[in-house]
Amino acid sequence: MIHLLGPYLLAAVLVGLGVAGVAVRRNAVLLLVGVELVLSGGLVLLVTTQAAGADRWAAGSVLPLFVVTVAAAEVVVALAVVLAAFRARGSIDLDAPATAQDAP
Amino acid sequence: MTALDTAFAASAVLAVLGGLLAVVTRHVVHAALWLVVALLGVAGALLVLGAELVALVLVLVYVGAVVVLVLFALMLTRAPAGPDLAHAVGPWRAVGAGLLGLASAGLLASVLVPLADGSVDRAQVTTTQVAGELFGTWVWPFELLSLLLLAALVGALAVARGHRSRDPKAVP
Amino acid sequence: MSTVVSVDLLVLAPALAPVLGVVLLLVGDALAPGRAGGRWALPVAACVLVGGAVAAVRAALVAAEDPARTLCLPAPGDACLWSAGPRASALQAGVLLAAAAALALVHEAAALRRDTAVTATLLLAATTGGVAVAAARDLGGWLVALELATVPVVALVALRGTRPATHGALGLLVTSLASFALLVLGAGLWLTATGEPTFSSAAAAGAWEDPQRRAVLALAVALLVAGLGFKLSLVPFHAWTPQVYPRADLGTTAFLAGASKLSATAALLVLVSALAGVVDGPGPALVLGLPAALSLLLGTVLALRQEDPARLLAWSTVAQAGWVLLPLTALSEDGLRAAAAYVLTYATATLVAFAAVSRAGARSLEQTRGLLRRDPLAGGALALALLVLAGLPPGVVGLVVKILAVSAPVAAGVWPMVAVAVVAVVLGIAVYLRWLVVLPGPRREGDARAGGEPPRGWASATVLVVGTALLAVASVLPHLLLTAVG
Amino acid sequence: MVVSLLLALPAAAGLWLVTAGRATPPRLARPLAAASALGTAVLAVLVLVTGSQVDRAWLPELGLRWSFAADGISAPLLLLTAGIGLVVTAHAWVELPPGGSPAGYLGCLLLVETGALATFTARDAVLFLVAFEVVLVPMWVLVGRYGDRRDPRARADAAGRFVLYTAAGSSTLLVGILLLVVSTGTADLRELADGAGAALGPGRQLAVALLLVLGLAVKVPVLPLHTWLPPAHTTAPTAGSVLLAAVLLKMGTYGLVRLPLATVPDGFGRLAPVLAVAGAVGVVWGGLVCLVERDLKRLVAYSSVAHMGFVVLALASGSETGVQAALLANVAHGLVAALLFVLVGGLKQRWGSVDLAVRRPALRETSPRLGLALVVGLAASLGLPGLATFWGELLALYSAWAPAGDRPRGVFVAAAVLAAVGAALAAAYALRVAGLVWAGDRPAADAGTGTDAVGVERWVLVTLAGAVVVLGVAPMLVLSSTADAVAGLGGLR
Amino acid sequence: MSPWLLVAVPALASLVGVVVRREDRWAGAVAVLAGGLTLLLAGIAWVLEPGSTAGHVLDLPVGGLDLPLATATDPARLAVATVVALVALAVQAYSTWYLGADDRYGQFAATVSLFTAAMLLVVVSADLVLTLVGWEVMGWCSYLLIGHWSRRPEARRAALKAFLVTRVADIGFVLGVVGFVAGAGTSGLSGVVGAWREPTGCLQEQLAAGAPLPEALGACDAPDGRARTVLLVLLVVGVLGKSAQVPFQDWLPDAMEGPTPASALIHAATMVAAGTVVLAGLHPLLADSPTARWVLGVAVSVSMLLAAVLAFAQSDLKRMLAWSTVSQVGVMLSAVAAAPPADGPDAGLLHLWSHALFKSLLFLALGWAAVAAGGTAAVRMRGSASATPVLRAALLVGFLSLAGVPLVVGGVSKEHVLAAAYDGAVAGDGPGVLVLVALVLTSAATAAYATRGYLLLTAHRRDRPRAGTVTPAAPAVLWALTGASVLGGLVVLTGSFALHQVSLLWLVLTVLVVGVGVALALVGGLDRDPAEVLARRLVPYADRGLGVDGLYRRVVARPVLRLARVVAYVDTEVVDGYVRGTALATRAAGWLGSRLHRGERSSTAVGLVVGGALLLGAVGVLGWS
Incomplete structure (x- = not known):
């Protein structure tokens, strides 16, 4: 027996934290931290559905696996892009406005 | 309040604390490390919810690979060891982000909490x-x-x- | 208790063809790295794309009566994870052809770059995702395919490695990350609300009945729309668009403007078709209508100010995304059809415009002055494309799809959207005529084009000819287009 | 079959001239365009004689049919359009405006004609809208590219204003048509007029009528939606102005008859008082502006606003007489406006500008032929009996005085009084122009006389002036054509 | 013979005239021949076919409205038509000499033909719309004729003024016609009269049968009495305008800027007299409406008297004739206004007939004299007719007629008018008394200025001016008209006009009144200008028409122009404001939007995504529940 309030609240709080993290960070890498938190909130929701019994085709477990994998792939690409940006611009500050050099 | 609830609460507190610190800390490396803590907490929560495989994968992939990658990236982008002053944000931005987070959490909670009308058997x-x-x-x-x-x-x-x-x- | 789905490769062919292309390219590149600058990769990729498109068209024709379905579960479950009706098939064909067109534009610029094999690989991978998402009926396939259609594009934009390109790529990256998080959260909420890992009317209807789950469903749909809004460039998820379009190379931009939009619309149609006929009332329409209205207004208003063709097309994309969303606010079958027809027309016209810009090598509207005289093919095609986008005859097909797009909300009585559409039509005409007006004029002296003579290859010519022909045929016989989208 | 040819011929010739044949020299392009216009005119007559029609599915998903045919209501407009088409292509021998290739110019003229012909023959509400939109781009090109060379900004402004304003109107119209079509389930104008539209509830009818009227009012134009017209007229080349006044404005009034009046009579009836007042105010308004306007072309444009006010007033009355009056006044204004614009265009070409504040040798003394044509045009403009406009405007007043039974009589009588005052204003401004341009001192011997109209210009003027007189003496040419169709129109009382 | 022929012949002549307008001889021949043919046709019709014919000639399908466009040829109309044709022919023949050297003679002749056609149309029309057609065409022709010498600014101004003043009054005429036609559902005169006639008999029957008034009104389909009054007054306003009665009188003296033959035509037989014909046709309705009769009666009473006084004090003889026209037209209309229903309007028509003859005679003779004198000012013209016998004879007969001396044509008709006014005064339901008083006073004043005119023109002068070469056409015309003026009174014997017997008393009274007038004019002796003697101080005011022109300008023209300027301003600055405002708002929104997107910061993009999603989610949750 488990009360569903806990998971739901945990998901909500994690998402809230993640959103705050995404909104507050200027460092491109640290933005990932916020995103991961939101994702984990989503994971908790998915798994909770499985725990609550509404679970066709074991979606509650399989979808999180997909999500984790996709997230990993995204992180790989993200870091590559961040590195490229760092190399090209010398900064990974998301607040940096487009300068004349950034103009196409 | 069953044992599962207790275990869940413990993991959740860990996750939330880790997440909070990961978001608010000004040390970039600390942020990544606090994320590890948060993810471990989440993994624990998932374990309690009965998704062992997911919890395991989470720990393996996230903590084992993603966070390490993040750390590498931080190093490669010459993140400072101390507080990251270059990317410091003003108080308004911080407050705004906090409010945004609160609103998100509140919105989510407001729709989800009505669904939680009691304890269920863990499938x-x-x-x-x-x-x-x-x-x-x-x-x-x-x-x-x-x-x-x-x-x-x-x-x-x-x-x-x-x-x-x-x-x-x-x-x- | 494992259940193995049945697999019909022929039905899957539209998605498998680009996969085959990826394999061929990677193997080829491994065997002969850097051979001929990798230029051989593009024709191969184009071939598999066209092959896939043929398969999709075949599926569309076969599916006129009964959707092409595969990946079906045995009897008790009795659900198929791949179900492509004529509309989905047509969108798949569109994605494949749009990708081929983007490849053609890449090919034109390929003399300048060495990593064409990688470019082609990434394009093919993203195309696979776009094709797959159109037929996906389950959360998992939908989510994965959507990301498959997105992640390689981020890499593609960054691939150029220049400072402006990385600036754009960074914007695209962070937006896509945030959107992915929103999608996952939305998927989680969908599962929570409906208990079903599929997008089906039955699932949505179940959640709609229960007031508590209805709220969850609302949030789920809102977040899923928000997540898709990024791919569709809907306001307020659009900010990356004007950053990326002018900074990425033209082929990639064309892919973003064409294939990407098609696949995003296909994904959106999967979601909305689950809601259509189930939910009604002003609330659900608002979730789709709000971004649609904002996109229509902001997109056109800002497009009016742009001087750079790519930037203008970027804002025009924003506005046109609003047009795609507009009929969906009716939450009806007609609305779905109108959205599909609209996005196909939009994509064709936009690709033609990009091909023309590529041929003209123009970095500003002023540089296209006299294009009609200088390069009648590019100028004429561009003029037609702009008219289609503006919805003015002789670009009749543009007008027809606009009529379709407005007719759905009119039928459903979504009047605020209709009012916005009226305003958007007028502003939109102003946008495109502003460009059209410079095409016929004589070129000004001392207005040398940057970067020397542009490539005048057969690839962009093919895109222009095929695209113009499609637009012209659809203008004369719009019935064909509508048959294609069911 | 013939009706398809009627549309295909100018469309094909026009499209070829603006695309592949852009470089055709004038000496080939002019005969080609004129021959196409002539062929179109012949085909128009044939269409009316044979009663040819075409009707096949075009866009079944929208219930849209490729359905063209002419009836009594469209017949005069069809002939007017074909005739004006001939006039404007012939006028190319008089004036080929600079700004682009001559072939492109002629092609645009033919495309506008195509759009108008399609509008007047369309038998499907949505198809009507598509045809309605066809004229936009070529007309925009005519104004924006071939317009007055002196002020590029004014040209761009006028062209943009025209196209955007009209597009706003047609978008509203589109919404109205779609609402009508989805409410009734048919887009066939005949079915709609035969009661499919009238069967709708009052609220729905009102909504449909409001949207349709608003949309069409821009094109007509009805005060206060007219401000696109004067700049467009002022800027457009002569032939463009002629087409604009003689053909394009008619599409609006024709639409008013075909759509709101015929399909949603009750809804239209509820809007009619507003429309009547707008029409009557337009008559006075246009007349007053003409009293002080300095640019002759603009003045003629404002007089168009006034004349269309009569048409709108007659339509609003909702009686059979009113519709007949409107259709007659419509055609009459087409001829008169064409005559005046050809004339004023010629003057502008000779003088460089048509500013009335500049004193010039009197036309009566220097160019008697132009002078005579001008006097005929002005006399027609003030509604002189024996010239085309008289009957339509008198009958418009009559129909406003005796409107259909469900119209508020007081409002309509007031509108009629206002319009009658406007008719007196018409005399004032027409004579003001005559006094400034036509009559005056004998020019000094060394001033050099202006060239009079010769050749094609002369024949164009003679034709138009002759048509104005013929229609004034024999209004039944139009009335008997429209009578049966109007009597069969749904919703008239 | 169709009365249409009467209209068609001059109309065709004008069309042919326009075509051959550059060949003076051809143009003259066409005009005179057509004029002769018209007169012939009119005469034949008058003599042979004094019956009414009417019917549909044109089929104008205009919905519920019946437009018969019929004509009527009762004897009175045919008599008037004949005199119109006669005057037109006289004018055409006379102008071949008078305007022979004019470079636009062809145009003039064609316009006169058209004018004739229009007037004849009004005369034979039995249809209000048809009347309106002729009415308006006449106005236009008057514009062309008055402005014939358009090189002179005065002529241009006079033409403009004539047309605009009459056109403003025509607002009333048009509305009246439209209202009557709308009420009757037909434009046929008989239909209109029938429909708007007071259905007294029916009403009385109903009331006698005990039905309450509203029901009786409903049952009898009674026309709205107030509406009828309003419409009649509107029509009367139109007539007052065309006939140059107060308050529209001022255009007519200015119209003297036109060539004299044109003045003869406009003043004698056509435009200004047309109102009498129209009101005569509607007399059955007018007679029933005291209000309309009062309006008309007051206006014409004031006009005739005022104009007669002003005519007396004119320093320009042509303008004197003009004012005399105003006065005489007032006399015609006064008969229509005052005559009781039983009398009918024919006294007015008879005066039209006689006025046409003697006024054309006077104008044409004066024109000749003016050519001799080189101007029309009284000082210049003194004695200018003394050397030419035909002129002396013509002027004598003409002024005698004008003065209303018995037995000449003017005297005969004036007696009938007086008699009609007396009947009206006796009947007492209209402005009869007022009109009668005005008529008597006017007669005296008329006699006075007629005397003055004759005195001045034929006074002895030493240099005996002559008018150069005069073609035979001019004296022939004058002789003919002189004869007609002497014998024209015999028309009463034909019975064409439905007239009451005039007692001898009226003859005596007329003689008395005329005598008083003549005596008044002769107070200063034969050698002095009576105006100098009697009304020296009035002359400058009279020459300016009492400054009414300025009044028109102040009351109508200036306010209208001011309004026009305001409207033009509002049109471009206010009405167009929403268009420009939209453009401006769009541009401003674009500017604002680009400013917001200027930085192209990645964090903005992601912030928008997160914020937008949150907003959308909130909207969804709130909207769906």
């Missing part, structure tokens, strides 16, 4: 079942996922290899 889904569904029902997304990983790999390699194109407008 048991074994890893075998999960594996069966994964390679049976979900085989097509699974295959697509492999392509996604492949593409991400190729793309990341090409991007990270640097601008070897001879684009005349490339800035050296």
